[in-house]
Amino acid sequence: METSQSAWGAKARPQTAAGAARSGGRAVRWKEELAAYAFLAPSALLFAAFVFYPMAQSMYLSLHVTDPQGRIAQFVGLDNFASLFASPLFYSGLRVTGQFILYTVPTTILIGLMLAMLTHRALPGMRWFRFVFSLPVAISVGTAAVIWLLLFHPSVGMLNYFLGELGVAPIFWLSDPKWAMISVSILTVWMNLGFVYIVLLGGLNGIADDIFDSLSVDGAGPLRKYGQVVLPLLSPSLFFITIVSVIGSFQAFGQFHILTKGGPMNQTNVIVYQIYQDAFVNFRFGTGSAQALVLFAILLVLTIVQFVFVEKKVHYQ
Amino acid sequence: MYPLLFTFLASFMTAEEAGRYPPPLFPEGLYLGNFRTALELAPIPRFLWNSFVMAGAVTLGQLVTCSMAAYAFAFVRFRGKAALFAAFLSTMMIPWEVTIIPNYLTIKTLGWMDSYPGLIVPFLASAFGVFLLRQFFLQLPKELFEAARIDGCGHARAFFRLVLPLGRPALATLAVYTFLNQWNSYLWPLLVTNREEMRTVQIGVTMLQWEEMMSWNLVLAGVSMVLLPSLLLLAFGLKQLVRGITAGAVKG
Numbered sequence: 001m002e003t004s005q006s007a008w009g010a011k012a013r014p015q016t017a018a019g020a021a022r023s024g025g026r027a028v029r030w031k032e033e034l035a036a037y038a039f040l041a042p043s044a045l046l047f048a049a050f051v052f053y054p055m056a057q058s059m060y061l062s063l064h065v066t067d068p069q070g071r072i073a074q075f076v077g078l079d080n081f082a083s084l085f086a087s088p089l090f091y092s093g094l095r096v097t098g099q100f101i102l103y104t105v106p107t108t109i110l111i112g113l114m115l116a117m118l119t120h121r122a123l124p125g126m127r128w129f130r131f132v133f134s135l136p137v138a139i140s141v142g143t144a145a146v147i148w149l150l151l152f153h154p155s156v157g158m159l160n161y162f163l164g165e166l167g168v169a170p171i172f173w174l175s176d177p178k179w180a181m182i183s184v185s186i187l188t189v190w191m192n193l194g195f196v197y198i199v200l201l202g203g204l205n206g207i208a209d210d211i212f213d214s215l216s217v218d219g220a221g222p223l224r225k226y227g228q229v230v231l232p233l234l235s236p237s238l239f240f241i242t243i244v245s246v247i248g249s250f251q252a253f254g255q256f257h258i259l260t261k262g263g264p265m266n267q268t269n270v271i272v273y274q275i276y277q278d279a280f281v282n283f284r285f286g287t288g289s290a291q292a293l294v295l296f297a298i299l300l301v302l303t304i305v306q307f308v309f310v311e312k313k314v315h316y317q
Numbered sequence: 318m319y320p321l322l323f324t325f326l327a328s329f330m331t332a333e334e335a336g337r338y339p340p341p342l343f344p345e346g347l348y349l350g351n352f353r354t355a356l357e358l359a360p361i362p363r364f365l366w367n368s369f370v371m372a373g374a375v376t377l378g379q380l381v382t383c384s385m386a387a388y389a390f391a392f393v394r395f396r397g398k399a400a401l402f403a404a405f406l407s408t409m410m411i412p413w414e415v416t417i418i419p420n421y422l423t424i425k426t427l428g429w430m431d432s433y434p435g436l437i438v439p440f441l442a443s444a445f446g447v448f449l450l451r452q453f454f455l456q457l458p459k460e461l462f463e464a465a466r467i468d469g470c471g472h473a474r475a476f477f478r479l480v481l482p483l484g485r486p487a488l489a490t491l492a493v494y495t496f497l498n499q500w501n502s503y504l505w506p507l508l509v510t511n512r513e514e515m516r517t518v519q520i521g522v523t524m525l526q527w528e529e530m531m532s533w534n535l536v537l538a539g540v541s542m543v544l545l546p547s548l549l550l551l552a553f554g555l556k557q558l559v560r561g562i563t564a565g566a567v568k569g
Contacts, residue, residue, distance in 0.1 A: 046442035054419035140501030142519030202563035
């Protein structure tokens with residue numbers, strides 16, 4: 001806590017002309033503090049206006065019913081939360097969100113890990129592969145979803161064309177309740193791969209080269225090399241990317257909005273999409289806020305898990 | 318990789334080629350008509366411009382606010398530093414779902430719907446940016462600042478003359494990262510813009526799709542035009558971007 005003691009610290013600093021420096025020291029300290037606040041003011045004001053105030057406002061809204069303009073109509077206490085926890089749609093939303101996470105996170109990490117392991121050694125031409133595998137980072141949900149919307153198209157889409165070549169009957173990717181979530185997940189895996197790949201590649205590059213070299217000298221097979229030595233060393237990156245991916249999947253919105261709009265039969269109606277519909281389609285800001293707060297609680301738990309476990313369980317080099 | 322290739326190749330196909338089934342993999346020639354028609358169908362240059370203004374302004378703004386705050390946290394002694402830093406970092410943990418409804422209402426009350434301030438101002442500060450820059454500033458050689466202080470150099474001068482020039486690599490990282498994120502943002506522009514001339518490319522490109530579902534060569538021509546800037550940025554800024562992402566990863 002060096003900062004809370006800075007008042008003492010300033011006094012303790014070696015001063016030559018003690019008397020003059022003490023009164024001057026106070027003025028200098030004042031100037032320091034003023035400078036600090038001046039430097040911090042822009043960020044602090046923006047955070048106050050667009051993060052902390054809305055945070056409080058969300059809690060306030062969640063206890064009220066509003067009119068479509070967002071003005072408070074009535075105080076309802078915890079009714080918004082009560083009706084939320086009594087609604088089957090909310091639970092189906094949670095279930096669907098869980099399903100989405102289960103489909104996307106392990107797949108993305110596994111593929112990303114494989115690609116990172118294949119490309120992390122400095123071989124000629126690897127830069128191209130790295131660039132190609134990183135590409136999806138630059139692609140937004142909006143454009144990615146539009147591209148895949150065309151690929152998924154039941155009659156003219158390319159995916160069904162390829163399936164047809166293989167003799168498989170066309171799949172209604174986005175309108176079949178059984179397939180819709182899988183389809184959105186495929187797009188999401190494709191989209192997130194770049195980010196996951198970059199993080200894992202960074203992790204692999206952080207492992208000292210001599211470890212790889214000594215393994216090669218030992219004659220360790222690739223399975224033992226990666227499975228027993230590299231994976232444990234990579235666990236901080238793996239853990240980080242897992243938590244970030246889970247949180248990211250929780251918050252995914254664009255692909256649902258563009259591809260399925262929550263349908264068919266609410267099979268892709270994830271929590272975030274429900275919040276959007278509640279607040280910005282039906283203009284029920286109160287229940288929307290209540291849902292957002294529940295989501296926040298879930299995410300907070302995840303983040304805390306990250307902070308606790310990252311210290312204990314994960315192997316640092 | 319295939320979806321991207323498909324996008325670029327198909328955007329050069331003529332309507333007749335694209336209408337064929339099975340669709341050909343390669344276009345027969347470089348047909349540029351799609352781009353022209355797509356440009357006529359939707360005001361894509363306008364969308365691109367909007368996105369550019371939004372992402373550019375947010376990037377510049379974040380560079381200013383973040384570098385200032387990071388300077389204070391790295392080099393200035395003041396009371397309550399630890400608490401303030403914790404407060405800054407805590408904003409990273411608050412997800413947008415919680416803040417988006419009140420922010421939407423704020424923008425509405427301010428009359429900033431369908432305007433650049435509405436798109437830009439809420440994103441001008443970033444805890445991630447402050448954190449990234451502070452870490453970098455702390456690694457700068459301390460002796461330099463001691464020397465500057467003895468020379469009677471104040472904070473303002475130290476900031477402009479020393480920290481900003483020396484911090485260029487970190488600033489570049491933040492710039493690429495922020496610009497790409499903003500360029501690709503979807504939900505917020507969707508909420509705060511209604512009029513077509515204020516839409517950003519990400520929203521615009523989905524509108525194209527509703528209008529012209531069947532002639533997908535047109536849609537993909539639009540998509541290509543939207544993608545090109547971000548791919549160019551990636552090609553030039555991949556190193557910076559990777560540094561930003563891994564900085565986030567190792568913070569632990």
